[in-house]
Amino acid sequence: MAANITRVQSYMNAHGLNFRPHIKTHKIPAVAAAQVAAGAKGINCQKVTEAEIFADAGFEDILITFNILGTEKLERLSSLNDRIGALKVVADSATTVDGLSAHFAGRKPLAVLVECDTGGGRCGVQTPAEAAALARHIAGKPGLSFGGLMTYPKPKSAVAVQTFLSGTIALLQADGIDCAIVTSGGTPSLFDAHLVTAATEHRAGTYIYNDRSMVRSGHCSEDDCAMHILATVVSRPTPDRAVIDAGSKALTSDLLGFSDYGVVVGYPDAVIASLSEEHGVIDLSKCTGPRPEIGEKLRIIPNHTCVVSNLFDRMVFHRDGIVTRVEDVAARGLVW
């Protein structure tokens, strides 16, 4: 984990990009503190309640990349804005912007970035013209300031991202509207971030631990995967089947395009073929060497680390097998 922090921050420094780690992957203030100590500009949260926990831990520069709607959440957002230095949110519709403005008018202004769908197919305005129109709408609203542009792109789509963002910036420049922050994101294409020259910053979460999907994307090697689930073989009902005490409650059902549920370190031919909540069934039929025995502990690299963090109350950190600290996953399980 320490090496992952250094490697990514060094890349960002080399390219003059601000870096904003997404805390979704670890949800632990002490880990975010290490990221900021290494040079990260601020942090990225996805929920108001997550941001509250990190504000309590002393973080002042927080971007919430989510459309915040509804009186309760807006009230909490406004209280949070009053107590930290640089809170920012995103919006992709006039409905969201108008809700924010109705709450923030007459209070400490909130910076709002326009979320752009540059091909990711999730939230975001669909064209530079829409983005510019929403930016103008924000700039004209009481209680708000226009903060810039944000996108969560499809991996390996630097050209599309650059085209969308630079097109929007050009439209806004014609109106004399400045984009203070232009932020793209994602770990799979993290080392292509410098190709999006319109961006001032990059956000990423998964790089902190890495996982099987990041190995596949070419971002890292298996040795760079810092999170392991430690499971015990509890049954060997047949020569070709081992059952471990880690199921979907530990590994999650996230396949991310794989056909099985993780990598068993030291048993490259073992296939975690199916999961129920508390059991994982491993197919050993392709193993030519030794096979794990009942009671043996296995280290598993998950397909997707972020969802695993959310399942556990505590995370155990170690260096070379010696436990260095145990941290509460402070921002796990938050509903909004």
Place this chain on the structure above:
Amino acid sequence: MAANITRVQSYMNAHGLNFRPHIKTHKIPAVAAAQVAAGAKGINCQKVTEAEIFADAGFEDILITFNILGTEKLERLSSLNDRIGALKVVADSATTVDGLSAHFAGRKPLAVLVECDTGGGRCGVQTPAEAAALARHIAGKPGLSFGGLMTYPKPKSAVAVQTFLSGTIALLQADGIDCAIVTSGGTPSLFDAHLVTAATEHRAGTYIYNDRSMVRSGHCSEDDCAMHILATVVSRPTPDRAVIDAGSKALTSDLLGFSDYGVVVGYPDAVIASLSEEHGVIDLSKCTGPRPEIGEKLRIIPNHTCVVSNLFDRMVFHRDGIVTRVEDVAARGLVW
């Protein structure tokens, strides 16, 4: 939920079957208390720490359907056995049985059932002969008593279950060994439980809330699904796309053979097409009627309730929309 409890307990009563609800689906002592008040004989847990929480809440008859291995867990299991009336575990190997015996010798004896793989393909001995041999092994071990047979079958496999269990019982009868408990399980085939005439009891978890997979199996209708995830539409980037604030952290990635992630109540043609941790993307292209708007709250029936319970710290109970109580999901997130 109340109707689900009544319906299933009435069926068990009508067929003279003991019923043992699996707490994995709700993980809430107050819900288990309602199940026992309705007539359930005891409860089923999957982990020692779950059983501890339910023992603290006053439950005395607990079956842990898991191979318990390792000194720490065995020590906790032994302490638990000392303080409740009828603790039972399962084993499917001599390794597990020998570990139990080494810990329980000289202490209050522990009842151990033999787990049988009747086609489910998870844990369990593979044949009646193996089951009988392991039963004899348990019966001869200090600190243990042979408690009977347990299986978690493949759905709709009553004949295979009956054949395996009755075959094992016959082998043991020849040795004068009695099977006090013969327990099968599962919600999908719950109303076929009486076809397994060798069984003395049935275990089931999902029936308490039901879910989309139980509707598909024919166990219940959509109206019998008692658990809903309440989500808010936060974005409508295109006419055919809605994005909600419920992703894999709320609905889980469990597909269970479906190609999408749940049922949107009131919008039968809406398809929850993809999830990231905090977003669900709904494809509205097949909706012929009205489409949900930004800010609208949607009720979602998940594919699989058990995994959803594990994601939330609290569950809100209501009757006709009026909240009746909020309960901690006391046994969620337990590691062992």
